[in-house]
Amino acid sequence: MKPSIKKKLEQAGFAVGDAKDFxxxxxxxxxxxxxxxxxxxxLIRGRKKAGIxxxxxxxxxxxxxxxxxxMEAGDASVSADLLIRALIYLGLNGQDIGKSLVKPxxxxx
Amino acid sequence: MKPSIKKKLEQAGFAVGDAKDFxxxxxxxxxxxxxxxxxxxxLIRGRKKAGIxxxxxxxxxxxxxxxxxxMEAGDASVSADLLIRALIYLGLNGQDIGKSLVKPxxxxx
DNA sequence: TGACATTATGCCATTGCTGACATATAATAA
DNA sequence: TTATTATATGTCAGCAATGGCATAATGTCA
Numbered sequence: 001m002k003p004s005i006k007k008k009l010e011q012a013g014f015a016v017g018d019a020k021d022f023x024x025x026x027x028x029x030x031x032x033x034x035x036x037x038x039x040x041x042x043l044i045r046g047r048k049k050a051g052i053x054x055x056x057x058x059x060x061x062x063x064x065x066x067x068x069x070x071m072e073a074g075d076a077s078v079s080a081d082l083l084i085r086a087l088i089y090l091g092l093n094g095q096d097i098g099k100s101l102v103k104p105x106x107x108x109x
Numbered sequence: 110m111k112p113s114i115k116k117k118l119e120q121a122g123f124a125v126g127d128a129k130d131f132x133x134x135x136x137x138x139x140x141x142x143x144x145x146x147x148x149x150x151x152l153i154r155g156r157k158k159a160g161i162x163x164x165x166x167x168x169x170x171x172x173x174x175x176x177x178x179x180m181e182a183g184d185a186s187v188s189a190d191l192l193i194r195a196l197i198y199l200g201l202n203g204q205d206i207g208k209s210l211v212k213p214x215x216x217x218x
Numbered sequence: 219t220g221a222c223a224t225t226a227t228g229c230c231a232t233t234g235c236t237g238a239c240a241t242a243t244a245a246t247a248a
Numbered sequence: 249t250t251a252t253t254a255t256a257t258g259t260c261a262g263c264a265a266t267g268g269c270a271t272a273a274t275g276t277c278a
Contacts, residue, residue, distance in 0.1 A: 028170075028197045035193055035203045053254060061137070064237050069256055077235060079265095081141075081189045088140045094147060094210050101207025162224060173267050178226055186265060188235095 035101060037074065039083040042100035044072050046090040061089040144210060146183065148192040151209035153181050155199040170198040 025033070047057055047068075054068040063082075071078045071086060087097050134142070156166055163177040172191075180187045180195060196206050 028194070031197045031202060032190075032194055035197075035206065038203060054256095055254075058237095062237085064239085065255075066239080066257075067237065069254095073256075075257095079188060079190050079235060080193055082235080084144055084189055085137070085141055088137045088144075093140060094144045094213065097144065098207040098210025101203050102211065104203060163226095164224075167267095171267085173269085174225075175227075175269085176265095176267065178224095182226075184227095188265060191265080 034104075036078075036080050036083065038101050038104040039080060039087065039097075040072065040074050041104065042092070042097070043083055043086050043090070046087060046092060047072075050090055057086065057089065061086060143213075145187075145189050145192065147210050147213040148189060148196065148206075149181065149183055150213065151201070151206070152192055152195050152199070155196060155201060156181075159199055166195065166198065170195055 047054070050057075052060075053065075054072070055065040057063075058065045058068045063086075067078070067082075068086070071083060084097060087100070092100075156163070159166075161169075162174075163181070164174040166172075167174045167177045172195075176187070176191070177195070180192060193206060196209070201209075
């Protein structure tokens with residue numbers, strides 16, 4: 001399975017529902033993807049709440065617009081480290097990040 | 110500042126109190142280290158609670174004993190990704206990990 | 219004391235993540 | 249339409265993280 005294809009599927013899974021182990025992933029690796037997914041969702045919400053562009057966040061954290069786009073797209077090349085750093089640069093602290101994992105998402109209303 | 114020295118200082122900070130920005134770290138990077146520190150503490154507690162050796166955890170997550178030792182030592186070469194994976198292989202789920210960030214540590218009683 | 223188990227440290231080749239760049243694809247407004 | 253801004257995608261050189269190995273240090277038990 002090509003990483004690019006894997007990425008696409010992950011994105012599709014993200015758009016439809018929550019992460020699943022439809023790939024050659026064991027339970028633990030699937031759980032890890034879910035954690036990253038929760039961080040990604042917190043990032044998207046956080047940036048929009050902050051009212052800044054991807055380029056703005058990129059310059060804040062000394063990264064690039066393209067990488068921020070990949071973060072929000074759930075690209076396989078993005079680490080949890082980078083997601084956590086991004087959240088911190090958006091003003092979240094450790095507790096906030098923890099909460100984003102405890103309550104992964106509140107689905108509309 | 111050499112990475113090795115930096116590591117030592119982080120360890121010292123860990124042993125004494127909580128992470129600080131006594132290095133050439135901005136506020137955000139210090140906050141990131143604190144998050145990693147909380148994950149490290151959860152890992153140490155989790156493995157002891159599970160009653161398994163570093164080598165056991167290593168084989169569980171297809172890593173090595175030396176790397177697990179470095180995880181628990183707060184070595185600078187250990188990523189948050191690896192810490193999170195380790196916690197998952199110890200049986201923690203996303204919520205548990207989130208909680209370990211919300212309540213970083215409850216100091217003795 | 220010795221034997222054994224566990225943890226710590228140093229090193230290194232391979233892999234994976236990173237920022238940066240170019241460029242494509244929207245989206246918004248005049 | 250044409251600008252302008254924002255976001256998405258592909259590529260890649262450089263560097264950092266990884267597992268694995270050897271070995272040292274520490275602990276434990278008899």
